[in-house]
Amino acid sequence: MSAQTPHRNDPLEALTMGTGLRLEDLVDREALQEVCKSFFGLFGIPVRIFNEDGQLLGDAVQEQALCQYLQTLRDGRAACGATVTAVKSASPGSSGDATHPCFTGSLYRIVALDYDGRRLGRVIIGPFLPVEVKEVPRSLLRIDAGVEPEKARELMPKMPRARTETVGRIAKHMQAVLDLILFSGHRALLTSQMHLASVRESYRELQEQNQKLTESYEKLKELDRLKSNFLATVSHELRTPLTSILGYSEMLQEGIGGPLTAEQQDFVTTIRDKGEQLLALIRSLLDQSKIESGTMSLKMADVAIGTVVSDVLSTLLPAAKRKGVALTAEIAPRIPSFRGDPERLRQVFLNLAENALKFTPGGGRVTLVAATDTADAGGTSDPDDDIGYVLFASKPTGVLVRVEDTGIGIPHTERSKIFDAFYQVDGSSTREHGGTGLGLSIVKRLVEMHGGTIAVDANTATVPPAGRVGGDVAPPSGRGRGSVFTVRFPLPKR
Numbered sequence: 079m080s081a082q083t084p085h086r087n088d089p090l091e092a093l094t095m096g097t098g099l100r101l102e103d104l105v106d107r108e109a110l111q112e113v114c115k116s117f118f119g120l121f122g123i124p125v126r127i128f129n130e131d132g133q134l135l136g137d138a139v140q141e142q143a144l145c146q147y148l149q150t151l152r153d154g155r156a157a158c159g160a161t162v163t164a165v166k167s168a169s170p171g172s173s174g175d176a177t178h179p180c181f182t183g184s185l186y187r188i189v190a191l192d193y194d195g196r197r198l199g200r201v202i203i204g205p206f207l208p209v210e211v212k213e214v215p216r217s218l219l220r221i222d223a224g225v226e227p228e229k230a231r232e233l234m235p236k237m238p239r240a241r242t243e244t245v246g247r248i249a250k251h252m253q254a255v256l257d258l259i260l261f262s263g264h265r266a267l268l269t270s271q272m273h274l275a276s277v278r279e280s281y282r283e284l285q286e287q288n289q290k291l292t293e294s295y296e297k298l299k300e301l302d303r304l305k306s307n308f309l310a311t312v313s314h315e316l317r318t319p320l321t322s323i324l325g326y327s328e329m330l331q332e333g334i335g336g337p338l339t340a341e342q343q344d345f346v347t348t349i350r351d352k353g354e355q356l357l358a359l360i361r362s363l364l365d366q367s368k369i370e371s372g373t374m375s376l377k378m379a380d381v382a383i384g385t386v387v388s389d390v391l392s393t394l395l396p397a398a399k400r401k402g403v404a405l406t407a408e409i410a411p412r413i414p415s416f417r418g419d420p421e422r423l424r425q426v427f428l429n430l431a432e433n434a435l436k437f438t439p440g441g442g443r444v445t446l447v448a449a450t451d452t453a454d455a456g457g458t459s460d461p462d463d464d465i466g467y468v469l470f471a472s473k474p475t476g477v478l479v480r481v482e483d484t485g486i487g488i489p490h491t492e493r494s495k496i497f498d499a500f501y502q503v504d505g506s507s508t509r510e511h512g513g514t515g516l517g518l519s520i521v522k523r524l525v526e527m528h529g530g531t532i533a534v535d536a537n538t539a540t541v542p543p544a545g546r547v548g549g550d551v552a553p554p555s556g557r558g559r560g561s562v563f564t565v566r567f568p569l570p571k572r
């Protein structure tokens with residue numbers, strides 16, 4: 079709230095403080111106009127309602143013929159103006175009621191509109207001619223030298239006539255009606271104020287909560303940054319001694335340090351295998367922290383996806399053979415090349431194929447498929463693009479690689495979570511398969527950095543594993559049928 083006269087800009091604020099209550103805040107002008115109209119309809123006496131500042135809020139008036147006549151005379155006009163000014167500024171005393179005479183013999187009744195001890199405005203009733211005035215008064219004849227007594231006598235009876243006491247009673251009645259309207263208006267105003275106050279309070283609370291949430295978010299972001307830094311530093315520091323361990327164990331294996339017994343060879347092989355595993359984990363951690371900090375960059379070149387996939391195939395063939403899994407690749411001819419980082423893409427498909435191999439038991443199958451992604455000739459929005467392809471039915475829109483396996487499958491409910499860092503479907507410490515759950519999260523980010531997408535589905539082409547009968551019907555959990563990971567890279571529009 080501002081320090082200086084706050085209610086000037088905010089009437090509701092002013093009302094809460096008990097000041098600045100205005101007639102037009104409590105009753106709308108239409109209601110006041112309606113009151114004036116019905117009063118005039120009943121009694122034929124003009125009525126006007128003003129607020130405390132003298133502003134007209136409602137009226138029902140018919141200009142009197144006598145007044146119109148007097149307006150045509152110079153002194154008459156001046157006298158009329160003076161009377162009107164006097165009536166408007168007349169202040170009913172504490173009784174709330176006053177009468178002001180006019181030189182025509184008519185009267186104005188002024189009734190105060192008070193509410194809750196405050197004066198909000200006034201009602202002016204008149205001019206009306208008291209019944210006892212029979213003759214044209216001298217004051218009227220003398221007001222202007224041009225007044226024709228005949229004319230005045232003719233016009234005076236056209237003035238609305240009423241008993242002064244009757245007008246007094248009508249005025250009291252009108253005061254009571256307006257008081258009632260003011261009361262209900264005030265009540266409505268208070269209710270809406272209370273509503274407003276409670277909305278304001280809720281808004282304030284909401285802002286407070288928002289502030290707290292923003293602070294926690296900032297703290298979490300800072301913690302996340304610290305964690306990423308920590309990961310990057312630790313991984314880096316681990317890699318240096320590990321390279322030595324691997325180098326020396328390789329030298330031992332090759333007999334550079336002297337001949338080894340069969341048992342020693344076994345031990346050294348284990349040291350090397352575990353060392354390699356550790357190195358892969360450290361690489362994943364480093365990649366993850368690079369991705370999180372946004373410092374991962376791609377070395378762009380023209381990528382022939384067929385070459386990348388064959389390379390992954392030959393890398394994994396020995397391991398597949400050892401496990402008894404049939405690993406094959408189906409590479410379509412003439413797949414368009416596209417811009418990408420061949421080494422990072424190799425990492426993507428190596429990871430997907432390693433997963434497929436890891437989660438497919440002996441006797442199963444893993445297939446790598448590379449093909450051109452096409453769209454129907456009529457399916458694109460740009461008709462000019464399609465002219466050449468209408469004849470050939472489809473046009474290349476991208477490149478796709480699928481990694482299909484007949485392994486344990488991924489339950490439907492888990493499919494969106496496996497791309498989260500460190501998430502593993504079987505997260506137990508006694509899990510059968512190794513790994514840290516970083517592979518897919520890195521894969522997804524690398525694919526997205528190439529403008530591509532990755533999706534996972536159940537392998538619907540597979541028959542149920544041995545022992546299961548019932549044909550090619552998917553088990554409800556989605557498990558046991560194997561998985562298909564599909565990666566798509568868009569080709570630039572020509």
Ligand SMILES: Nc1ncnc2c1ncn2[C@@H]1O[C@H](COP(=O)(O)OP(=O)(O)OP(=O)(O)O)[C@@H](O)[C@H]1O
Pocket residue numbers: 362433434435437483485486487488496501502503504512513514515516517518519561
């Ligand atoms: N082909 C698949 N078949 C069945 N489950 C899979 C397959 N690929 C991934 N998953 C599930 O998704 C999880 C996450 O995979 P991700 O590659 O991120 O981690 P990981 O292989 O466990 O560990 P890392 O790749 O870091 O060595 C896996 O733990 C596994 O539960």
Ligand SMILES: [Mg+2]
Pocket residue numbers: 429432433513516517518
């Ligand atoms: Mg993995």
